[in-house]
Amino acid sequence: MRVVIGQGSCGIAAGAEKVRKALIKENIDARVSITGCIGMCYLEPIVDIYDEDKLTRLVKVSESDAPAIAEYINTGDRSKIENLVVTDEDSEFLSKQTRIALRNCGIINPEIIEEYIEKDGYTALKKALGMTPEEVIEIIKTSGLAGRGGAGFPTWFKWNAARNSEGEEKYLICNADEGDPGAFMDRAVIESDPHNLIEGMLIGAYAIGAKHAVVYVRAEYPLAIKRLKNALEQAREKGIIGNNIFGTDFSCNFMIKAGAGAFVCGEETALIESLEGHRGMPRLKPPFPAQSGFWRKPSNINNVETFANVAWIINNGGEAFAAMGTEGSKGTKVFAVTGKVKRSGLVEIPMGKTLRDVIFDIGGGMKTDKPFKAVQMGGPSGGCIPADLIDTVIDYKALGATGAIMGSGGMVLQNWHQTHARDARAHHQGRGQRGRYRAARRTLLRHQGRRALRSRSDGSEPCTHHHQIFPRRV
Amino acid sequence: MDNCIDLSLLDGVLDEYASVKGSLITILQHTQDIYGYLPKEAIERISERTGIATSEIMGVGTFYTQFRFEPVGKYLIMLCQGTACHVNSSELILQTIKDELHIEDGQTTEDGLFSLKCVACLGCCSLSPVMMVNEDTYGSLTPDKTKKILKELREAAV
Numbered sequence: 365m366r367v368v369i370g371q372g373s374c375g376i377a378a379g380a381e382k383v384r385k386a387l388i389k390e391n392i393d394a395r396v397s398i399t400g401c402i403g404m405c406y407l408e409p410i411v412d413i414y415d416e417d418k419l420t421r422l423v424k425v426s427e428s429d430a431p432a433i434a435e436y437i438n439t440g441d442r443s444k445i446e447n448l449v450v451t452d453e454d455s456e457f458l459s460k461q462t463r464i465a466l467r468n469c470g471i472i473n474p475e476i477i478e479e480y481i482e483k484d485g486y487t488a489l490k491k492a493l494g495m496t497p498e499e500v501i502e503i504i505k506t507s508g509l510a511g512r513g514g515a516g517f518p519t520w521f522k523w524n525a526a527r528n529s530e531g532e533e534k535y536l537i538c539n540a541d542e543g544d545p546g547a548f549m550d551r552a553v554i555e556s557d558p559h560n561l562i563e564g565m566l567i568g569a570y571a572i573g574a575k576h577a578v579v580y581v582r583a584e585y586p587l588a589i590k591r592l593k594n595a596l597e598q599a600r601e602k603g604i605i606g607n608n609i610f611g612t613d614f615s616c617n618f619m620i621k622a623g624a625g626a627f628v629c630g631e632e633t634a635l636i637e638s639l640e641g642h643r644g645m646p647r648l649k650p651p652f653p654a655q656s657g658f659w660r661k662p663s664n665i666n667n668v669e670t671f672a673n674v675a676w677i678i679n680n681g682g683e684a685f686a687a688m689g690t691e692g693s694k695g696t697k698v699f700a701v702t703g704k705v706k707r708s709g710l711v712e713i714p715m716g717k718t719l720r721d722v723i724f725d726i727g728g729g730m731k732t733d734k735p736f737k738a739v740q741m742g743g744p745s746g747g748c749i750p751a752d753l754i755d756t757v758i759d760y761k762a763l764g765a766t767g768a769i770m771g772s773g774g775m776v777l778q779n780w781h782q783t784h785a786r787d788a789r790a791h792h793q794g795r796g797q798r799g800r801y802r803a804a805r806r807t808l809l810r811h812q813g814r815r816a817l818r819s820r821s822d823g824s825e826p827c828t829h830h831h832q833i834f835p836r837r838v
Numbered sequence: 839m840d841n842c843i844d845l846s847l848l849d850g851v852l853d854e855y856a857s858v859k860g861s862l863i864t865i866l867q868h869t870q871d872i873y874g875y876l877p878k879e880a881i882e883r884i885s886e887r888t889g890i891a892t893s894e895i896m897g898v899g900t901f902y903t904q905f906r907f908e909p910v911g912k913y914l915i916m917l918c919q920g921t922a923c924h925v926n927s928s929e930l931i932l933q934t935i936k937d938e939l940h941i942e943d944g945q946t947t948e949d950g951l952f953s954l955k956c957v958a959c960l961g962c963c964s965l966s967p968v969m970m971v972n973e974d975t976y977g978s979l980t981p982d983k984t985k986k987i988l989k990e991l992r993e994a995a996v
Binding site: 373374376377378405406408542543544545546547548551582583584585586621622623624625626627638639640641642643644659700702703704708709740743774776777778 | 859860861862863864866867897898901902903904905920921922925926957958959960961962963964965966968970973974975976977978
């Protein structure tokens, strides 16, 4: 038997480490190990007990449950843990999802490379190294993969531009400066499946011809940094990164840079400035990073979730990825569903589903009896989508048409208790480095004043009309 | 207090990074790990060793929210002000901490135990409202739970 405890940041904050220690103290006849975040954050701490392939999932476990769990493992007596076993309804939170980027999250141990390799890890890299870089880019083109950080720009196009850019020295950069409030899928991927990110990055580096890869991670994610460092070390020992990878003439070295807390550094040119040790002030474009990026060399920057799809695409083919989704948006997207929602966590579903599917069918609707009012999407660059647009299809264009954006995938749900203008100020974290943000702040303050007056005069709830306070990201 | 700064603690960091271009932020992060903040003397030493003007170091240091120029307490409370936490009433938690510790955002308690800082989204939104104390995350906070945590931390410090 195997006992696996979910130890992403959420799990640890909910007490998973205490549960693990308590279980180790009990004399149990099973191997105790850890995993990352399965995405059912509202049920943490989660303990999975594997008897061969049969899984018993226990949820909301506390340290005082350790003796009962030990009894079940040692004697098979389930009576004392029945109340901890995940319900069918909660299991649907996972069974209704389609997981590609998150496929290993909450299943494998992120600190042991062998567990990733067992799940076909690094086979996509091997396969890619047997192709020409152009062929790799062609597969990504067929897949329709687009930038998951928010902009939704075709990944192949950026790779191709960086590939065709002249220069011996090129850089591949991963943007893990996940700053949009309400979004935490990148943290989950790094904490739970760091090798998937590394493999995606290596394939990207091969495609564009880069020998250097850099991951820019938020300093607020200490666990992600620790697990990524550990993963890089293990990959290095196995010869998966470094010189002459898998005996080919492809070489690539990795570097981790910790961000220092600046929302604007999620913007790619600001991120590059920060990597170079400067204030994170965005550069004027053009030239684009593909021509002149890190140290003025051709550079390509993609988001964590984008890279997390790459290995799967190489192994399963671009067509398989493109078979999911809509005309203009292919594959799956991960959403972090939070706020006043019943089941808060990570949801990965094919594009083309509706907001209702995510919020009500999988998320379970509101957690209080106050009705759903709006969902904030896309962080400060996005907007609030009101209840009457709940059947909007998840697609870059369709969401853009509401005035919000797909963004990095944060969905913060609001109920009728909340007022938009106040919330808007709370999620505005831009610091005015860009003219449009400064203008946005003035608009916001004007809105706030007007709304405050209105609520005072008639005492009614503010209207639910979506108002786009923040302009769209360029 | 500034007089007691032991600058030799910086030597290791500077030996490793001073000549590596683009390392200023990394150097400042290590410096803050050592002293808990960025002392003036340390900034001057970094400037001497890297050749970067103190004005530029200050420019970078003040740009990023991670860096501090005053000492902080034993426990640095970072209270998340992200959207999800806000929607789940982080304001109540802020008020509780202020009432319990009698400090405002950015201040340190007189006994030097606690410093309070309101920060942008910590990425633990499913457990909102959330705070980090040093490197530990505490989620699903309520005023009572917050009081209990503060009490436990205070007792642990004795």
